[in-house]
Amino acid sequence: MVSLLRSEWYKLRKSKIVYILLVGPVVGLIIGIFTNIDMLPLEMNQWVGTLMMMNLTYALLFLPLITGVLAGMICKYEHDAGGWKQLLALPVTRGKVFVAKYFLLMLLILAIQVFYLVSLLGIGFAKGFTDTFPIEVVWKSILGGWVATLPLASLQLWMSMMFKSFAASFSVNVIFTLPTIVIVNSERFGPYYPWAQPFSMMYLSGDTNDIFFVPWDHLLTVVGGSFIAFFVAGFIYFQRKAV
Amino acid sequence: MEYVVETKKLTKKFGIEYAVADLDLKIPKGEIYGFLGPNGAGKTTTIRLLLGLMRQNTGTIKIFNKDLNSTRLEILKKVGSLVENPSYYGHLTARENLETLRKIHGAPKQRIDDVLDIVRLSDVGNKKVKGFSLGMKQRLGIAASLLNNPELLILDEPTNGLDPSGIIEIRNLIKRLPSEYGMTVLISSHLLSEIDQIATSVGVISKGKMIFQDSIEEMRMLSQQKISLKLDDNEKAWRFLSSKGVKVEPENDCLALVEQSDQEIAHVIRMLVENNFSIYRVEEEKRSLEDTFLQMTMEEKAV
Known part of the structure; x- marks a missing residue:
């Protein structure tokens, strides 16, 4: 498993992945820079206000899009020139290959979230925020966003393995990402829509009694449940995939 | 093994x-x-x-x-x-x-x-x-x-x-x-x-x-060879050779001898000459491995 992960990382490292990782955080950075903190309500913490503005575009649009691109990337070079058949004819199990790819994908998303946090810190220092840094709120948002991509990323990985063409999986992802803006406002569908979960969990609300910004039972049932469903479905699909 | x-x-x-x-x-x-x-x-x-x-x-x-x-x-x-x-x-x-x-x-x-x-x-x-x-x-x-x-x-x-x-x-x-x-x-x-x-x-x-x-x-x-003979009267020669117990098959405008040793071929030709047949051609046709392969796969298709 370790050797497989090292091999996967090696393949990835040599591709132009770094630029893609930076897209989301840079978008956040730009929005943060142009956010006029004087426009925010006075009683609001400067950090929280900026993060809220950044989240709107980042979590709603760019994070789900980029995770899809990353999932597509780690499968693209396998699809392109018979990589799957070469890889699977090696002494590895399909299950391990799937888990290794997923693990790597989640690691990349975590890196994006960290870069995003760095963006926020950069903006704060550049603008000389005087309010105290709301560490608890921020880590909940950053880490919550990551946890929320667990089901989404497994769904995207599954799709990327299924579609030979990178453009196809990307298009599907765009089609499902765009309506998020509407769906996230729906009380009934919002919580269950995989593409809306990152925003819901990064959204800063006053209630900080729960572990993240959503209630515990919601986290376990919806996020946990859909994670298991998509992961298992993708895993089984990959087991049976003819290469 | x-x-x-x-x-x-x-x-x-x-x-x-x-x-x-x-x-x-x-x-x-x-x-x-x-x-x-x-x-x-x-x-x-x-x-x-x-x-x-x-x-x-x-x-x-x-x-x-x-x-x-x-x-x-x-x-x-x-x-x-x-x-x-x-x-x-x-x-x-x-x-x-x-x-x-x-x-x-x-x-x-x-x-x-x-x-x-x-x-x-x-x-x-x-x-x-x-x-x-x-x-x-x-x-x-x-x-x-x-x-x-x-x-x-x-x-x-x-x-x-x-x-x-x-x-x-x-x-x-x-x-x-x-x-x-x-x-x-x-x-x-x-x-x-x-x-x-x-x-x-x-x-x-x-x-x-x-x-x-x-x-x-x-x-x-499997890629056996055969000798093909061309004579003035193939029909008559075929009947003659068959009566002598030689395995021979008419083929287009010649006769084909299958699986014969050098001595046997010499014997067949001598018989033909002695019985006043005019022999125009004696040719060896070697079936290449390629033909054998083709025939194998063709036979499979015919079935």
Whole structure:
């Protein structure tokens, strides 16, 4: 498993992945820079206000899009020139290959979230925020966003393995990402829509009694449940995939 | 005989179509087994089944005397393969491509230089594979299959896309493998001449069925020769020779003598001359191995 992960990382490292990782955080950075903190309500913490503005575009649009691109990337070079058949004819199990790819994908998303946090810190220092840094709120948002991509990323990985063409999986992802803006406002569908979960969990609300910004039972049932469903479905699909 | 690969009634269906049907493949240890068949006969499907890239519908596969489905990992550690078109990662160099595989095999780093040297790609080892010609990619694929020093090497059409000198080079390399490294080689091709020059055992597959499996010598025996005679009166000569108990068949505007020794042919001709037949031509027609192969696959179609 370790050797497989090292091999996967090696393949990835040599591709132009770094630029893609930076897209989301840079978008956040730009929005943060142009956010006029004087426009925010006075009683609001400067950090929280900026993060809220950044989240709107980042979590709603760019994070789900980029995770899809990353999932597509780690499968693209396998699809392109018979990589799957070469890889699977090696002494590895399909299950391990799937888990290794997923693990790597989640690691990349975590890196994006960290870069995003760095963006926020950069903006704060550049603008000389005087309010105290709301560490608890921020880590909940950053880490919550990551946890929320667990089901989404497994769904995207599954799709990327299924579609030979990178453009196809990307298009599907765009089609499902765009309506998020509407769906996230729906009380009934919002919580269950995989593409809306990152925003819901990064959204800063006053209630900080729960572990993240959503209630515990919601986290376990919806996020946990859909994670298991998509992961298992993708895993089984990959087991049976003819290469 | 000890078999490295042994399948029993191996069957794979795509929909209702049989890609491989009741295939009993037997590859003896230390041999170069030529797996021969026209395009679409089921060669690549069989190879995919042998590597566990696909699951068979029925039948069993034993490699190194172990069941493939239950001991796949253990078996694949000792197998090297090149399936169909060469597989590669275009964004990596030849050396980096091999490195991704080496990490999984756990082979020593030195092995990368060794295999690059074997297929003569050492001087382009640090170039991106994207820009490689088909022949170079093919060589890289062969290098990759040798990386783990396999006991069984499976090469699917390995000389595809190679230039003549490349073909000879790879052929000589493959010929060395059994004696120098104790490898058993399965090599598939749709070209009989290719197999004829390299293989020690042959299996011929057509429409998913094994229609011939034996040593290459046995196959050469099948390509028998015949003597054709042209005379002034073929009809009369045929009746005359038949009455003398000579096996002869009328064929177009001549007569064909099958399986005759030199003495027997001399005897037949003497008889014909002594009985005042005018002999215009005596020709030897050698059925090439190619014809034998064609006939085998044609017969299968007629059934």
